[in-house]
Amino acid sequence: MHWNWEDPRWPQFSYDSKSLDKPEADFLLRSGEFIGAFKHVSQDEQTNLRIELISEEALKTSEIEGEILNRDSVQSSLRYQFGIAKDQSGVPAAERGIAQMMVDLYRKFAEPLTHETMFGWHKMLMADSRSIQVIGGYRQHPDPMQVVSGPIAHRKVHFEAPPSERMAKEMEVFVTWFNETAPASARALPALTRAGLAHLYFVSIHPFEDGNGRIARALAEKSLAQNLNQPTLIALAYTIERKRKAYYDALEHNNKSVEITDWLVYFAETVLEAQDNTNKRVEFYVAKTRFYERLRDQLNDRQQKAVARMFKEGIDGFKGGLSAENYISITRASRATATRDLQDLVAKGALTRTGELRHTRYHLKLD
Structure with a gap:
């Protein structure tokens, strides 16, 4: 046995829940702080701040995967999605797609997860792709789905996912698990635990030919939003991108076993740091608004x-x-x-x- 999905216990993950008690409590406390800070922003400015926060996440979740997008184009598309702008003409497909996915996530966080939800996200993300065989569906190719690095002669395999023939069954179990662990469900899990599990579980399956990392982070945010019963606007991708190596190291360290306490602790700490970053960005935005009010017509x-x-x-x-x-x-x-x-x-x-x-x-x- 080399990978977690080869373990006979898969996908029954195990972890020390007590290690997460304090992070779970801190998460709820900081969520309240964000809600309080956001309420101090006027209704008009809340819309602008929302676009700022979502666009930063859109840019950073793409940058983690090595895709550099244009900020102005992403924000232009977001304004269109929120009904502020009349059109998004001239916005490239990649920027338009990630903006559409982020707004769909924001608006429909409370809805149960379905295969169609993820298929829709995949179509949005792969709107300009010319190398993907299956867009808006799970992978079907017979070749192993591997995460690799290095030159061909000395290629290192960081992870190999289950074969494509297992995707329908694996993802049916995943979707059922995600919905059955939602708040008020029989198997409800605490916020950080569920989000961290959702992320690692999904990337371990790696069901799409491309876009798995971005969709995994979207699922983690959907999970957090459901547990809070409102969009989080959390700077998760922003925080991960700043320490990208640690993120990939944590994933690689935890893809060989179904005992994942280390991963959940890492992910919980990352979310808490993301909350701090979000609160700082709200404070920065409020300070920016006051700055321009103070110096109006003076520059x-x-x-x-x-x-x-x-x-x-x-x-x-x-x-x-x-x-x-x-x-x-x-x-x-x-x-x-x-x-x-x-x-x-x-x-x-x-x-x-x-x-x-x-x-x-x-x-x-x-x-």
């Missing part, structure tokens, strides 16, 4: 462009701080104009300044 076009570019970096900020050279590159201003603009931004309380001479850097001054 020239160049300053507005530079400030918008700094805000685009999010809670991590402009790497190393904004330099005069950065400002010139963003605004195409002369050095003398850039110096005046930056001094003016500091005087107005928009930026703070650190360092001297060529080491001078500027940072957003937020409440």
